[in-house]
Amino acid sequence: MTSAAIMGAGSWGTAFAAVMADAGTDVTLWARRAEAADAINTERRNVAYLPELQLAERISATADAAQALEGADLVVLAVPSQSLRGNLEQWRDVLPQGAPLVSLMKGIELGTHLRMSQVIAEVAGVPLAQVAVVSGPNLAKEIAQKQPAAAVVAAPHHGLRAKVAEACAAPYFRPYTNADVVGTEIAGAVKNVIALAVGMAHGLGLGENTTATLLTRGLAETARLGAALGADPQTFLGLAGVGDMAATCSSRLSRNHAFGLALGEGQTLEEVTAQASQTAEGVKSCRSIVELARSVDVDMPICDGVHAILYEGWGPQEMVRALMSRSRKSERV
Incomplete structure (x- = not known):
């Protein structure tokens, strides 16, 4: 069974956690604030962002990044794009060795003009072949309501694309795959x-x-x-x-x-x-x-x-x- 750490408990991070759980993936959701993580664990809701979404039992939350990342088969990054570098610098030493890193972010970094996958590879010290991108018409509130939607999983290699797609293929969420990481990220930004x-x-x-x-x-x-x-x-x-x-x-x-x-x-x-x-x-x-x-x-x-x-x-x-x-x-x- 696949396990995922989702780093970021905003609207899209929370909605994607629900998608992955409904796809059969065990999810640990990292929240910046301990009280938000506690509320998710006790009330099964992220009141600040998607209060109407009842979160599945296979989702747990923590404000401890190392705890969230420990043993994860996939690491999903869902923080604001301009804060990615700073967050990754703090998490770099506790990232699970060899785990694919998945970007939900849509932006171009200020100053460097790097796409998010490039920032991830540079800061985490991993090859671009280890990084995947999920993008598409995915308004978080509608996903939280389990309205039918599709997305693209872009990565250089078929095996990584297939692994990420399988981990988020829910009854209402259909992932397609694409080898074009550059185009997927430029379009999203x-x-x-x-x-x-x-x-x-x-x-x-x-x-x-x-x-x-x-x-x-x-x-x-x-x-x-x-x-x-x-x-x-x-x-x-x-x-x-x-x-x-x-x-x-x-x-x-x-x-x-x-x-x-x-x-x-x-x-x-x-x-x-x-x-x-x-x-x-x-x-x-x-x-x-x-x-x-x-x-x-x-x-x-x-x-x-x-x-x-x-x-x-x-x-x-x-x-x-x-x-x-x-x-x-x-x-x-």
Whole structure:
């Protein structure tokens, strides 16, 4: 029987713990706060994030990282992307030798421009072949309600992909496999920025034509960056690409969409950040994505516009004008 340590008891970490338990995997969930771990063990609920989700008995929780990791066959990392390096540096010496490391995170690291799998390999001192990525249209609240959903397990080798997929194949959660780690991670990171843009558009009162335009051109930006980094173009037409973008950009369950919506309605970055109870990954990753794109000479005007709103003092209407006044060109460029 497979056992997994899930490092991070936020919404997605908790929902994924439920998925793995329903797939027959024994799960130890690491929570940053001891009181959260105690509540999970006694009340079978994570009250702070998914209070409606009744957690299975095969899930236990602890605030002791070494205890969570001891003997795990799989280590699943589910912390905010920009805190991954710091957390892994603390856990590195107690990671189970040879265990696959699975990333649930969607971001590009500030400063280094590394994808999450690259950060994991570098800090943990393991080969990239030991790292897998799970991505796709997976809004945590809907997964917690056991609504049917699918995801992609990306890893360099078939054996690792198959092992992770088997450990999370629940009756309502269908994992597909993909060898394209680069494309899967780039799609997951960039869609958060596009979701901010769509949320802003909705905050401005703009409708479905604008939404569809941002989704389509946002996907084009994502694919351009992915291609420059060696990704498989087909990845962006699948669950990790258009699937995840459609869910994140269209749903008000999406933190990035909600954050963008508030900006579009006129709140400042500081006001929205102060009110947010959970991390909107696109806010910080936007900067590293724009820098990464410039380093490989890839044009990403929507991401540039979001960056200008977040960090250069633009308003959402200025972004609209900038996008609509760009010089005309072929759609396929």
